[in-house]
Amino acid sequence: MIAKETIDLLKKKIDEAEAIVVGGASGMSAAAGFKFYYQRDDVFRMIAGSLEDKYGFHSHFDAFYCRKTTRGEHWAMILRSTRYQYECYTGEPYQDLAELLAGKNYYIATTNQDAQFFRTFPDEKITRIQGDSRYFQCGVPCHDAIYYNKEQVFELCRHIENDALPDELIPRCPRCGSEMEPWVRGYTFLEGAYYQKEMKRYRDFLQTCVHKNTLFLELGVGMMTPMFIKEPFMNMVYQWPRATYVTINPQHAIVPQEIAKKSIAIQDDIAVTLKQLLGKPTDGVASLNATEVFNPSRVY
Secondary structure: OOOHHHHHHHHHHHHHOOEEEEEEOHHHHHHOOOOOOOOOOHHHHHHHOOHHHHHOOOOHHHHHOOOOOOHHHHHHHHHHHHHHHHHOOOOHHHHHHHHHHOOOOEEEEEOOOOOOHHHHOOHHHEEEOOEEEEEEEEOOOOOOOEEEOHHHHHHHHOOOEOOEOOHHHOOEOOOOOOEEEEEEOOOOOOOOHHHHHHHHHHHHHHHOOOOOOEEEEEEOOOOOOOOOOHHHHHHHHHHOOOOEEEEEOOOOOOOOHHHHHHEEEEOOOHHHHHHHHHOOOOOOOOOOOHHHHOOOOOOO
């Protein structure tokens, strides 16, 4: 539990802010209970099937980057995890954040690819810096288009056999015939017109905030890709005269000395913190133990 004085201060900052820029990353989804990315839970076991024992990985991260799987096995896990993202519940921290920001001038930048933010916030308020698993793109890519994949994912899941998608059913580009890829950041990630439109919307919002009382609210941003949210937030707070930086993270609530007087760091559970900010009971919240969820040998 976070001290009442800290919660009161943060609530005051939120209430007084003329603009709020939210940076949401994987820690937000972990706080919502989506831990299969990092640990061996029931969802991971569903995604991996027999491939866990076959290749020795024990989390979705390790499975996704395993170089030993066949293309069919790799696609079987992509399809199962994407179907789960369509079917799963909406994380309570996302619902609480929406309640907290209701009626306020805000924008959300996220590195998450699970589309949870889209369940509780308008599309035009969100920029996906690292893509979205609900879309496929050409793996080359040979052209500037992404494809919403829900119908295809559910259909292909029906054809998975022995934890592998038959090679002839692996999604192919409709133009060049190359293998498709999820529209998520990687070596072939498409930063085309769709992506640039969202980035421009984000930059345009930031331009309106330079001289305002702006709160940068960072939720669950780790050290795997600090260049997308964490470092820009810190730099803008350093340069903007009226900006405040808030980081809520059970692992990496880090504040540089240069902006320490303009910052609030909460190294605690995001789900619990949001409940406290709303004045809601926290007794029923399943607390996130970072030392149990995250593998200390990995950077998240």
